[in-house]
Amino acid sequence: MPFFTSLFSIIYRLKIYRCLILFICWSNAVQAQLWNGNLGAPVLNITFGAGPSQPLASDATSFTYTNGCPSEGQYAIEHQLPGCFGDTWTILVGDYTHDFEGHYMLVNGGAHSGTVLVQKVDGLCGNTTYQFAAFITNVLRETACGGTPALPNITFSVEATDGTILESYNTGDLPITVARYWTEYGVCYTTPPVPMPIVLRIKNNATGSCGCAFVMDNVSLKPAGPGITLTLDGKQIQQIDLCSGYKDPLLLEANYTTGFIDPAMHWQQSTDGGRTWLDIPGANTPTYLIPRRNQGIIAYRFWMAQQINLGIASCTINSDMIVTNVHPGPDQLPLQPLPACLNSELVLRSRSGFQHYEWKGPNGYQSSQPMPVIKDINYSDQGLYTLLASDDVGCTALDSFLLTVYPGAAIATNPVYTICEGTTVHLAASGEGNFAWTPAAYLSDTNIGNPFSTPPDSIQYQVVLTNMYGCKDSALVNINILKKAVVSAGADHFILAGDTVLLNGSVKGTDVHYLWTSTGAVAVDQVIQPRVAPLVETSYTLSASATTGCGDASSTTTVHVYKDIFLPGAFSPNADGLNDVYHVIPPDSYPLTYFAIFNRQGKKVFSTANPNIGWDGNFQGTPQAPGTYVYYLEMKRGNGKKIIRKGSIVLVR
Structure with missing residues (x-):
């Protein structure tokens, strides 16, 4: 018989078992008398709820319920309060879990000693250690109570129903902190072989006439047991991300300290993020080999209990969980053809959703760009190209492309045509393949190499040649329109003898020369709008000629000369x-x-x-x-x- 088992048997017969187990609890405590092993699901869990505030039962506290900031001897169930009493208390927003809608219990102790919270608990397991604890923080600032506040002082006690104190712990004075700082305080208690109902009490110990204000949340009673450490393939981790087809064995192992004489154990799994857990059939040893799967998120944990308490949740402790996330990974694509044209530029395109890229190809080609460019493609570039792409969790896809280089298309055309306005030009483009002209305006046909065009003004066309391999070549064709000569000598004029008049001449066209002439050999200034002073009625002709050969034009106006103004009699x-x-x-x-x-x-x-x-x-x-x-x-x-x-x-x- 192992030494520890023998020792426990002797101590049990001497009825001093509680001392030993409590010694284990104390020796493991890192703060207050909190258990540093593993805990089970709470037997008691008071979170003060959310939504509309509700007071505690009248027999659950000796303090008086109120809304908002409590006076001395009062408490409030709130989720959001400003700094009470002239901002001498800290601002209280949200509960211990950082839920802005979650409630907490705010107590103004002042000079009032008394029970903050009391709760009777029954149905515990025998020979089982429990941790009774709560999260508490001082809410006073240094300016409270005129600068001399009494500090909160709180006692946790486990009592028999007759008031006998079975275990207790005093927090001492809770210090003032710059901001609200939640700390868990509590005490451990081990039940006898035949457990009796117990009373859990949290008490305020008044240490002055003003102060002793604190906030409390998550009051719980949880079964405590050995410390359980989980490893996955020998590593202590909280989560592992894997890819479909992974090679790791994924062996879970639970290492636990002593504490249970005859322990029962089992592995559980959860597929909803730890909200619900199911026992894994047959997984009742410290190791468990996770079955292989192609995808999905599954969490695993390990529970333990005394064999005698098997199946009782209030006697069971649980390990932390390890989450395994198997990513399905990208689909494997078949070999993809990659046609290219000689002397062209090709963009190698990858699938989206990756972080790292590794391209390889003929002639030692390599690139880490997601979409590298191959310029001036030659026949020597054709062959097999591969892309090894990996995502943020290391899942990879291997894609392959077969590059084939085809002869390129070659188009020949006259890039510029110059014609007179209103005439038709016969365009000409040559090459092997199909033609396409854009835009279609003023063209006799857009799908032949030599269409006719009669544009009213200068225009630019693009012609694209596509050969039998789909390779393309293009050219721009510009048609420049030379405008015809258009002249106007203006309307006739009427003047009195001895006066002058300005002829309203105008000339339009490309590279046009003009000339004014008159009847009677009257000299005219060679400007577009000359001023004339005929003595008798005279006609003036404006002639224009396009040097481009796009036509001549003329226009005549007459200046009528009167001796005086005529008025009807x-x-x-x-x-x-x-x-x-x-x-x-x-x-x-x-x-x-x-x-x-x-x-x-x-x-x-x-x-x-x-x-x-x-x-x-x-x-x-x-x-x-x-x-x-x-x-x-x-x-x-x-x-x-x-x-x-x-x-x-x-x-x-």
């Missing part, structure tokens, strides 16, 4: 459509500045500066009497001098 506003309105129509370049008509009494009956408006024989809507009227006229010459005319007109009805 009478008009008859009788609505017969003849001479109903008296108008002044001045010659060209003689703007009307003022025109007025007066009756025989000298009263003005009409005036205007608009040559398009005439007198209709009325004054303020009343027809005027027949008879003689006097007019006054002002116009301007081209040099700015006034022309004034006076006279009489007769109104006839």
Whole structure:
């Protein structure tokens, strides 16, 4: 019989077993009396919930429930509070698990000693150690209570139902920290062979008249047992990523410390991230060889219990889990043909989703680029190319490409055609294969080498030749249009003798020369808009000739010369459509500045500066009497001098 087993038997017979197991608990403690082995699922787990705040049962605490910041002797169940009491408490947002909606218990102890939380627990396993613990943090700042706050001081105790203290632990004064710092405190307790109900109590020990404020969360009672360390293929890891077809054996091994006299054990697996666990049939030894699979995420853990407590969750401890993630990996593609044309440029294209690339090909070709470029392809470049691509977890795909080099297409064409406006050009492109012209505008056919085009203006075409292997060559063809000569001498003009007028000539076309000539051998300045001063009616001709050979053109205008301004002597506003309105129509370049008509009494009956408006024989809507009227006229010459005319007109009805 092993020494430890013999010793335990002797101690058990002497009924001092609790001392030994508690000694193991204490000797393993790293903070307070917390167990440093493994723990099982909680028998008791108080998280204070989420959602609408609810008070504890009236017999669960001696403190009074309130909402918001509690006064001395009160507690609150909250999930978000600002710094209470003038920001002398820390800001409290979220619970111990960093859930912003999760609740915590906030206690203002002050000078009130008493039970913060008490809970009766029954149904425990015999000869089993349990850890009673909670996460607690001081919420006071140094400015609380006028700068001299009493520090929280808390006792955890495990009691019999008659109040006998079975185990206890005092935290001592909890220090003030810069920010909220959750710390787990607790005590270990080992049940006798025949367990009895116990009472778990957390007590506030008032140490002053002001202060002792703290927040608490995740109060739990968990079975405790040996420390369990899991390895996968001899390595302590939390997760491993593998690729389909992996070669590793994936051997799980559980190493555990002493603590269970007659331990039962089993491996479990979870396919939902650890929410639910299932025992693996037959996996009840410290080692387990994971079956091979092609994909999927499965977590594994190891549980232990005393053989006598087998199947009771409240007596079982669990290891941490190891997650295995088998990635399916990319599909293997068949050999892919890769046609290329001689002297062209080829981009080797890879599949997406990879981080590393390794290309290899003929003549020692290598590249680590995802899409390398082979320039000026020659027949010596053809052959087998392979791509070994790997993703972020090391899964690889080996793709292969067979490069075949084909003769390239060669097109020949005249790149520039120059034609006169309105004429047709016969384009010509040659080569072996099929032609395609773009754009299609003004072409007789877009799929032959020699179409006709009659564009109204200069245009550029692209012609593409595709040979029997799919290789292409292209060329640009420009058609430059030479514009015909187009001239205009302008409209006829009317002037008074001795005045000048500007001829409104215009010339359009490509490389056009022009010339003004006149009747009567009158000299004309050779500018496009000359100023002339004929003494008699004279015609002027503007001639133009395109030096490109794209045609000649001419246009004639006449300047009519009058000795004076003509004004009609009478008009008859009788609505017969003849001479109903008296108008002044001045010659060209003689703007009307003022025109007025007066009756025989000298009263003005009409005036205007608009040559398009005439007198209709009325004054303020009343027809005027027949008879003689006097007019006054002002116009301007081209040099700015006034022309004034006076006279009489007769109104006839």
